[in-house]
Amino acid sequence: MSKLKIINKEDLKDWAKEIFQKNSFNMVDVSSKKETFRRALASGKIYVGKKVFDLIQNKKMPKGDPITLAEVSAVLGVKKTSELIPLCHPLPIDHTATKIIMNELDSSLEVFCVVSAVAKTGVEMEAIMGVNSALITSKIIN
Amino acid sequence: MSKLKIINKEDLKDWAKEIFQKNSFNMVDVSSKKETFRRALASGKIYVGKKVFDLIQNKKMPKGDPITLAEVSAVLGVKKTSELIPLCHPLPIDHTATKIIMNELDSSLEVFCVVSAVAKTGVEMEAIMGVNSALITSKIIN
Amino acid sequence: MSKLKIINKEDLKDWAKEIFQKNSFNMVDVSSKKETFRRALASGKIYVGKKVFDLIQNKKMPKGDPITLAEVSAVLGVKKTSELIPLCHPLPIDHTATKIIMNELDSSLEVFCVVSAVAKTGVEMEAIMGVNSALITSKIIN
Amino acid sequence: MSKLKIINKEDLKDWAKEIFQKNSFNMVDVSSKKETFRRALASGKIYVGKKVFDLIQNKKMPKGDPITLAEVSAVLGVKKTSELIPLCHPLPIDHTATKIIMNELDSSLEVFCVVSAVAKTGVEMEAIMGVNSALITSKIIN
Amino acid sequence: MSKLKIINKEDLKDWAKEIFQKNSFNMVDVSSKKETFRRALASGKIYVGKKVFDLIQNKKMPKGDPITLAEVSAVLGVKKTSELIPLCHPLPIDHTATKIIMNELDSSLEVFCVVSAVAKTGVEMEAIMGVNSALITSKIIN
Amino acid sequence: MSKLKIINKEDLKDWAKEIFQKNSFNMVDVSSKKETFRRALASGKIYVGKKVFDLIQNKKMPKGDPITLAEVSAVLGVKKTSELIPLCHPLPIDHTATKIIMNELDSSLEVFCVVSAVAKTGVEMEAIMGVNSALITSKIIN
Numbered sequence: 001m002s003k004l005k006i007i008n009k010e011d012l013k014d015w016a017k018e019i020f021q022k023n024s025f026n027m028v029d030v031s032s033k034k035e036t037f038r039r040a041l042a043s044g045k046i047y048v049g050k051k052v053f054d055l056i057q058n059k060k061m062p063k064g065d066p067i068t069l070a071e072v073s074a075v076l077g078v079k080k081t082s083e084l085i086p087l088c089h090p091l092p093i094d095h096t097a098t099k100i101i102m103n104e105l106d107s108s109l110e111v112f113c114v115v116s117a118v119a120k121t122g123v124e125m126e127a128i129m130g131v132n133s134a135l136i137t138s139k140i141i142n
Numbered sequence: 143m144s145k146l147k148i149i150n151k152e153d154l155k156d157w158a159k160e161i162f163q164k165n166s167f168n169m170v171d172v173s174s175k176k177e178t179f180r181r182a183l184a185s186g187k188i189y190v191g192k193k194v195f196d197l198i199q200n201k202k203m204p205k206g207d208p209i210t211l212a213e214v215s216a217v218l219g220v221k222k223t224s225e226l227i228p229l230c231h232p233l234p235i236d237h238t239a240t241k242i243i244m245n246e247l248d249s250s251l252e253v254f255c256v257v258s259a260v261a262k263t264g265v266e267m268e269a270i271m272g273v274n275s276a277l278i279t280s281k282i283i284n
Numbered sequence: 285m286s287k288l289k290i291i292n293k294e295d296l297k298d299w300a301k302e303i304f305q306k307n308s309f310n311m312v313d314v315s316s317k318k319e320t321f322r323r324a325l326a327s328g329k330i331y332v333g334k335k336v337f338d339l340i341q342n343k344k345m346p347k348g349d350p351i352t353l354a355e356v357s358a359v360l361g362v363k364k365t366s367e368l369i370p371l372c373h374p375l376p377i378d379h380t381a382t383k384i385i386m387n388e389l390d391s392s393l394e395v396f397c398v399v400s401a402v403a404k405t406g407v408e409m410e411a412i413m414g415v416n417s418a419l420i421t422s423k424i425i426n
Numbered sequence: 427m428s429k430l431k432i433i434n435k436e437d438l439k440d441w442a443k444e445i446f447q448k449n450s451f452n453m454v455d456v457s458s459k460k461e462t463f464r465r466a467l468a469s470g471k472i473y474v475g476k477k478v479f480d481l482i483q484n485k486k487m488p489k490g491d492p493i494t495l496a497e498v499s500a501v502l503g504v505k506k507t508s509e510l511i512p513l514c515h516p517l518p519i520d521h522t523a524t525k526i527i528m529n530e531l532d533s534s535l536e537v538f539c540v541v542s543a544v545a546k547t548g549v550e551m552e553a554i555m556g557v558n559s560a561l562i563t564s565k566i567i568n
Numbered sequence: 569m570s571k572l573k574i575i576n577k578e579d580l581k582d583w584a585k586e587i588f589q590k591n592s593f594n595m596v597d598v599s600s601k602k603e604t605f606r607r608a609l610a611s612g613k614i615y616v617g618k619k620v621f622d623l624i625q626n627k628k629m630p631k632g633d634p635i636t637l638a639e640v641s642a643v644l645g646v647k648k649t650s651e652l653i654p655l656c657h658p659l660p661i662d663h664t665a666t667k668i669i670m671n672e673l674d675s676s677l678e679v680f681c682v683v684s685a686v687a688k689t690g691v692e693m694e695a696i697m698g699v700n701s702a703l704i705t706s707k708i709i710n
Numbered sequence: 711m712s713k714l715k716i717i718n719k720e721d722l723k724d725w726a727k728e729i730f731q732k733n734s735f736n737m738v739d740v741s742s743k744k745e746t747f748r749r750a751l752a753s754g755k756i757y758v759g760k761k762v763f764d765l766i767q768n769k770k771m772p773k774g775d776p777i778t779l780a781e782v783s784a785v786l787g788v789k790k791t792s793e794l795i796p797l798c799h800p801l802p803i804d805h806t807a808t809k810i811i812m813n814e815l816d817s818s819l820e821v822f823c824v825v826s827a828v829a830k831t832g833v834e835m836e837a838i839m840g841v842n843s844a845l846i847t848s849k850i851i852n
Contacts, residue, residue, distance in 0.1 A: 020665040020667050020680075020682060024206055024207065024210070024635060024636040024639050025205055025206025025207065025210075025211055025636070025639065025640075026204065026205050026206055026665065027205075027643065027663055027664055027665065028205070028663070029662065029663035029665075029684065030662045030663065031605060031607075031662035031663050031684040031685070031686060037315060039315075062168065063167055063168050063169075063170070063229060064166055064167025064168055065166065065167065065494075067308060068166070068167075068308040068309070068491075068494050069167055069228060069229065069498070071308050071309065072228060072309075072370050072495070072498045073226060073227055073228065075311065075370045075371075076225065076226045076228075076370065076502075077226050079366060079367070079374060080222065080225065080226060082647060083218065083222065083647070083793075084215060084218045084219050084222060084275050084278075085215055085275065085278060085279050086211060086214060086215065086218075086279075086640050086643045086644065087205060087211065087279070087643075089660075089661060089662065090374075090647060090660060090661060091660075092373075092374060092375075092376065092660065093373060093374060094313065094314045094315035094373065094404065095311055095312070095313035095314065095315050096311055097304040097310065097311065097313075099304050112304075114304060116313065116315040117315070118315060120662065125278060125281070128278055128281065129278060132274045132278065133226045133227065136226075136227060136267060136270055136271060136274065137227050137228075137229070139267070139270065162523040162525050162538075162540060166493060166494040166497050167494070167497065167498075168523065169501065169521055169522055169523065170521070171520065171521035171523075171542065172520045172521065173463060173465075173520035173521050173542040173543070173544060179741060181741075207636075209734060210633075210636050210734040210735070211640070213734050213735065214637070214640045214735075214796050217737065217796045217797075218644075218796065221792060221793070221800060224505060225367075225505070228498050228501045228502065229501075231518075231519060231520065232505060232518060232519060233518075234518065234799075234800060234801075234802065235799060235800060236739065236740045236741035236799065236830065237737055237738070237739035237740065237741050238737055239730040239736065239737065239739075241730050254730075256730060258739065258741040259741070260741060262520065308490055308491065308494070309489055309490025309491065309494075309495055310488065310489050310490055311489075312489070321599060323599075346452065347451055347452050347453075347454070347513060348450055348451025348452055349450065349451065349778075351592060352450070352451075352592040352593070352775075352778050353451055353512060353513065353782070355592050355593065356512060356593075356654050356779070356782045357510060357511055357512065359595065359654045359655075360509065360510045360512075360654065360786075361510050363650060363651070363658060364506065364509065364510060367502065367506065368499060368502045368503050368506060368559045368562075369499055369559065369562060369563050370495060370498060370499065370502075370563075371489060371495065371563070376657075376658060376659075376660065377657060377658060378597065378598045378599035378657065378688065379595055379596070379597035379598065379599050380595060381588040381594065381595065381597075383588050396588075398588060400597065400599040401599070402599060409562060409565070412562055412565065413562060416558040416562065417510050417511065420510075420511060420551060420554050420555060420558065421511050421512075421513070423551070423554065446807040446809050446822075446824060450777060450778040450781050451778070451781065451782075452807065453785065453805055453806060453807065454805070455804065455805035455807075455826065456804045456805065457747060457749075457804035457805050457826040457827070457828060508789060509651075509789070512782050512785045512786065513785075515802075515803060515804065516789060516800075516802060516803060517802075518802065546804065592774055592775065592778070593773055593774025593775065593778075593779055594772065594773050594774055595773075596773070630736065631735055631736050631737075631738070631797060632734055632735025632736055633734065633735065636734070636735075637735055637796060637797065640796060641794060641795055641796065644793065644794045644796075645794050648790065648793065648794060651786065651790065652783060652786045652787050652790060652843045652846075653783055653843065653846060653847050654779060654782060654783065654786075654847075655773060655779065655847070693846060693849070696846055696849065697846060700842040700846065701794045701795065704794075704795060704835060704838050704839060704842065705795050705796075705797070707835070707838065
């Protein structure tokens, strides 16, 4: 590991652009984009069966209330999206909220996660990650 | 924030046990369990449509090859499970591998993630988290 | 885990607002707030006893100089606040500094941690977290 | 940055020991210690005033129930101790639980955090970090 | 750990400035700086020997293609710079790309990592960290 | 994202092995290996020039003493190796120490980082990552 050089932007010639054009993968370059208000909502559903559904509804789950825990998990997932998905930009999350609706008919939990940010790229992935964290937490707590 | 006290295990009386019995939620106490070999396989499927499916197969996706990226994402998800799911124990992962199989019939990607560890608790959640990270990455790259 | 849907902001109807109104907990939505200059200072004190105090002052502590280590710990705590406190927004920290003052009279270390950012929400929690990390590090090194 | 060399343990001569003896700080070397069962309990107290205390007790806090959130925060703090305190070893946490007791007399919340692990070093710091995260979360939610 | 106080900016007197002037180390205060476009390119080189070089070129490396993995590693390194280097500010990375060029003549891999951000401080350290992560990954995969 | 299945180890048939054999990349499976004592030492060198070298030696560097900061950075790098290098296993670090030797003759800092663990795989990568973090910190502080 030798010959480490640091080149500032004024020295970054056009050849550099060429070099980076045929990468294995490409993060979208958002440096020239404006920050705008972004909001996305993702949802997912998990079928837990009638027995577990009743336990949750009666707050009798041995590991605790899955609803609150899943909501917290969603926040953690939203905030850590760019650590898990290499191509995701780290975003300044302004808000996230997660709501879990219990459907008695099919013994399911439906997770809704909304994420807001004033950013250069969308927050769809963050919302999906939030939903997934919540669903996995609902699973573990069963 | 005052009166911070540290109590070592010999001083931890039975009243402590009582105190902790009615918590909002409960992490399973695995301290008296033996470490055994654990392995779990989780899988998930994402339907990408014929057009995207062909682009992936011909390695023409503009952001790069989703297959490799999804595999890497899965490893990151597996390793970070206990950071996203509060009740999960941090586990000494011995191995994880992710395979993505392309099904031409229904234009889907099927993700398989296996996780191994010699641990006191199972690695199911880690495998699920790996699958989910891979699926979300497949999504972003579309 | 099926029926994952992504809904962009234009499709986010008013019913969504309603859904999220009765959550288990609520992150403050700062998306419509302006970024302004924020600065907060927190402080805390730890009593180490005369013997340890003298060791620190004479740079004789076996694990090294607690002062520098505590300062570094504070920076790490400030930066990781939103990873430990689910309701905290990730903030673009512009500056943080920590000063530890040794009070000979009561054999105490007093930690001051200042944090600055141009942000939509205050940095009080970051400053408190910095103080706490520094105090805990002072403790471990004793 | 050149001349990077990797030296395996058999090549690690005694001069190495000497080199490392006068460091700025020293992590305790636990490599020759046996893993034993460790448990520690830490506690801390925060005075919130009668008004806030009543709001908490009646579950009327606008940001949600601080009790559950503080419990979750404690788990996150326990797990991230070695990321915030440089000299702390990463430990395989087997269990952690946090209990928050509301004292009506002095309008205070008292946090108890217990941590267990089979490890080569104690979990006192993890318990303290858990208490602190819980206390800071109680603060933010006020 | 008592007497925790939070002081808001209006209460932050000049004496505070004095206190923080003689710290063990100083993070640069960028709170009054304007955000401008920043870009930096760093590069590094690793000599792998003719045998390994041929294996890489023929995609015969037992652990997989080091080129893609090193590119991913670089992204992770860039994003985590401020977690490893205490004095680094957390920056809103807009783009990063890494290119690895194989030099047949000296059996070396040359890594180029470019990082862009609209920020108050430069991204040189992020680019260097990206290069280093890529180089270390190339090493492990050998 | 549907049809998520969890398969426990007893159900994991031989076909699974086949599936995972032709991955994009392969983490070494260490689940059947025994834990043994591991130690590795890595070193690296940075040339800072006579002017900076004198400033460091006279403790006149404006951002603080690079020696201590680089030592702390090394610990953080060692602990975070498996977060930056996807193929690295998370390891239970028992000890790490970093020594920086100042060579007046060529105005260089030479970094030595030793890492110890009782683990199933070596700690070479951790030691290299420690050296690199220390070198980059030395650089930033210049």
